[in-house]
Amino acid sequence: MARLNGSSFTHYGWAVCLWSLVVVFQYGYHISVLNxxxxxxxxxxxxxxxxxxxxxxxxxxxxIPMSDVTFSILTSIFTVGxxxxxxxxxxxxxxxxxxxxxxxxxxIIGIGAALMGLTNSLFLLLLGRVLTGIGxxxxxxxxxxxxAEIAPSxxxxxxxxxxxxxxxxxxxxxxxxxxxLATTSHWRYVFFISSCLALFQLLFASKIVESPPFLLxxxxxEDHKIARRRLWGDTVLxxxxxxxxxxxxxxxxxxxxxxxxxxxxxxxxNELRKPLMVVSFAMLAQQICGINAVLYYSNDILAKxxxxxxxxxxxxxxxxxxxMTFPPxxxxxxxxxxxxxxxxxxxxxxxLSVLGYGLNSGASTLSSIAIVIFVMSFATGxxxxxxxxxxxxxxxxxxxxxxxxxxSLNWIANFSVALTFLPIRNFLSGGDQxxxxxxxxxxxxxxxxSVFLLFRVYK
Numbered sequence: 273m274a275r276l277n278g279s280s281f282t283h284y285g286w287a288v289c290l291w292s293l294v295v296v297f298q299y300g301y302h303i304s305v306l307n308x309x310x311x312x313x314x315x316x317x318x319x320x321x322x323x324x325x326x327x328x329x330x331x332x333x334x335x336i337p338m339s340d341v342t343f344s345i346l347t348s349i350f351t352v353g354x355x356x357x358x359x360x361x362x363x364x365x366x367x368x369x370x371x372x373x374x375x376x377x378x379x380i381i382g383i384g385a386a387l388m389g390l391t392n393s394l395f396l397l398l399l400g401r402v403l404t405g406i407g408x409x410x411x412x413x414x415x416x417x418x419x420a421e422i423a424p425s426x427x428x429x430x431x432x433x434x435x436x437x438x439x440x441x442x443x444x445x446x447x448x449x450x451x452x453l454a455t456t457s458h459w460r461y462v463f464f465i466s467s468c469l470a471l472f473q474l475l476f477a478s479k480i481v482e483s484p485p486f487l488l489x490x491x492x493x494e495d496h497k498i499a500r501r502r503l504w505g506d507t508v509l510x511x512x513x514x515x516x517x518x519x520x521x522x523x524x525x526x527x528x529x530x531x532x533x534x535x536x537x538x539x540x541x542n543e544l545r546k547p548l549m550v551v552s553f554a555m556l557a558q559q560i561c562g563i564n565a566v567l568y569y570s571n572d573i574l575a576k577x578x579x580x581x582x583x584x585x586x587x588x589x590x591x592x593x594x595x596m597t598f599p600p601x602x603x604x605x606x607x608x609x610x611x612x613x614x615x616x617x618x619x620x621x622x623x624l625s626v627l628g629y630g631l632n633s634g635a636s637t638l639s640s641i642a643i644v645i646f647v648m649s650f651a652t653g654x655x656x657x658x659x660x661x662x663x664x665x666x667x668x669x670x671x672x673x674x675x676x677x678x679x680s681l682n683w684i685a686n687f688s689v690a691l692t693f694l695p696i697r698n699f700l701s702g703g704d705q706x707x708x709x710x711x712x713x714x715x716x717x718x719x720x721x722s723v724f725l726l727f728r729v730y731k
Contacts (some may be wrong), residue, residue, distance in 0.1 A: 279425065279502065280304055280505075281503065281504065282428075282502065282505045283425075284539065285422065285424075285502070286507075288480050288503065289431065289434070289684070291417055292370075292419060293435070293438040294470075294472070294473045295374055295377045295381070295407070295411030295412075295414070295415055295441070295473065296415045296435050297441060297469070297532075298411065299354075299442065300379050300439035300440060300441065300442025300443040300446075301469075302350060302381075302404045302442075302446075303446075303544035304446045304450075305341075305446050305466070307450060308348065308446070308447060308451055309450050309453070309454045309459045309462055310343065311334055311353040312454050313336060313337065314335065314338045314343055314460055315338075324685070330417060332460070335456060335459075336391075336394055336397060340662070342437065345398075346397060346438045348450060348691070349401050350401050350402075350404065350408075350728055351686055351687040352402065352405060353401070353402040353403065353404065353405020353406040353407075353409060354407070354408050354409035354683045354686075355405075355680055355683040355684060355687070356406050357380075357407060357409020357411075357413075358410070358411075358591050358676055358680040358682075358683055359409075359410075359535075359676060359680050360410070361409065361413035361414060361672070361676045361679065362532075362672035362673045362676035363677065364414075365413070365414055365530045366429060369483065369486045370414055370418040370486055371418075371477060371481070371482045371483070372482075373411075373414040374411065374414060374473065374480075375417075375473075375477045376410065376421055377407045377408075377410050377411040377612055378407075378470040378473040378474040379407075380404075380410070381403070381408065381411075381470045382404070382471055383397075383403055384400040384401070384404035384454055385463045385466035385467040386464070386467045387399055388400035388401065388463040389460040389461070389462075389463035389618065397592050406467070407685065409679065409683065410684075412501070413672075413676055413679045415435055415438075416432060416435050416487035416675070417483075417662070417671055417675055418518045418664055419485065420432060420662075420663030420664065421663070422484070426605075427605070428664075429609065429718060430486050432656070432663075432664075433458050433597065433600045433601045433656040433660065435602070435656065435659040436659060437597045437601070437656070439538065439655075440590065440593040440594045440597055440655070444587070448587065449461075449465060450462060451587065456715060458678055481495075481498070481499040481502050481698075482495065482499060484499045484503070485668060489532075491678075505617060525574070527597075527707075532669050532673070533674045535677060538670065538677060541670075543667075544670050545663045548674060548677065548731050550627060550661065550665050550672050550730045551662050551666065551675075551726075552678055552727055553725050553726035553729065554613075554658035554730070555658050555679065555681050555682040556682075556685050557658075557719065557723050557726050558682065559580050559686045560689065560715070560718050560719050560722050561624070561719045562624065562693070562715040563646075564689055564690055565689050565693040566624075566643060592651075594595075594651055595648050595651075596648045596651035597651045597652075600653065600657070604656075604666065605717070609660060609664075610730060612653045613653045613657045613726075613730075614727070616650065616653020617649075617653065617654060617719075617723045619645065619646075619652075620649040620654060620719070623642045623643075623645040624642075624646060624712050624719070625646075625712070626638065626642040627642035627643060627712050628709035628712035628716070631686075631706075632709035633706070633709075635704075639709075658682075662674060693711065696714060700714070
């Protein structure tokens with residue numbers, strides 16, 4: 273499929289690329305959308321209002337009372353929706369295409385975010401959170417595939433990295449918005465920002481061409497030719513090559529004859545087992561490394577060294593995450609996927625080990641440095657590479673199903689780590705603060721095993 277692609281994007285091609293990235297930006301946005309506004313949302317804190325602030329509306333309450341357990345459920349139910357979205361993503365992509373799947377994501381996320389912004393009840397807050405999770409789950413599957421199918425061949429890896437860059441940028445925007453809008457009058461606007469992004473994506477959907485490989489698969493040859501020229505201009509196939517594509521049964525046009533593979537069939541077809549193991553182990557390694565647990569725990573650790581910066585600690589970590597996602601854009605084509613992933617994994621293991629030692633020895637500054645290095649290591653490989661790998665190791669007729677399975681495992685691992693981290697830490701430490709680092713040794717061992725299994729099959 274790669275030889276159908278041009279050598280560079282047109283301006284329109286870059287616009288399509290950015291349009292497709294909106295949905296993964298939304299995923300990152302909703303990962304941490306509740307973090308900064310937690311206290312004011314749950315009525316635990318009444319933040320000082322700006323001098324010109326006025327009540328949002330007399331019909332809306334200032335906050336929605338909830339316990340820590342209830343808030344944890346509200347936070348984690350996003351992953352439940354995400355898992356549901358990932359499980360049906362292949363059906364959505366195969367039925368409505370990449371553009372259609374993005375449009376559906378925009379509708380679901382837009383409605384969910386609007387419900388969260390307009391609600392006075394916990395029920396609608398939960399419903400909105402589930403809907404944003406479903407939309408994000410579908411979007412996280414479709415975006416890497418869409419980008420891979422429209423990206424010029426020589427920069428396909430660099431374009432694939434933009435998935436992770438959009439995710440971490442979304443997380444960072446949430447932190448910035450939350451710091452400025454965490455008041456009783458303004459917390460609802462945090463959700464309306466997401467609704468506006470969804471509306472933007474929906475309004476421009478009619479201007480976006482469908483993925484050329486999807487059009488080829490559906491035998492829509494005229495639309496396929498138009499899409500290629502709009503995305504890549506004159507750098508695509510010559511007229512003679514186009515005629516060859518139409519007339520040569522041994523050429524790429526043979527690919528559409530293969531029916532799209534369903535998820536259950538992935539486990540029955542021998543030739544698909546290796547790609548299935550590669551993408552599954554890659555997604556598991558991404559979450560089992562404990563990135564979310566470390567980010568959840570970073571406030572407590574860094575606050576001991578930098579107590580005066582309190583609310584800005586999470587923002588600082590996300591800024592580092594964004595900055596360190598840029599190097600892979602330039603390194604992936606030079607070092608290769610496997611090498612970059614190996615370097616990232618080794619750095620993550622070493623920094624997690626140092627983090628455990630720093631916590632056990634009471635060295636908060638060392639722990640702070642270890643967290644920063646861990647986030648940097650994750651951002652340079654473990655974060656972006658698994659998303660790039662999915663469309664590259666998957667046969668065209670199985671890419672939707674493989675993506676659905678891989679991202680479903682990602683959501684399950686994400687939820688499991690978030691759910692078990694604190695209980696494991698408390699059990700191993702036995703209440704001793706100088707044993708709280710033991711939990712990270714557990715993560716290192718499990719993570720090392722998952723990386724070993726990944727590199728056994730990813731050759």
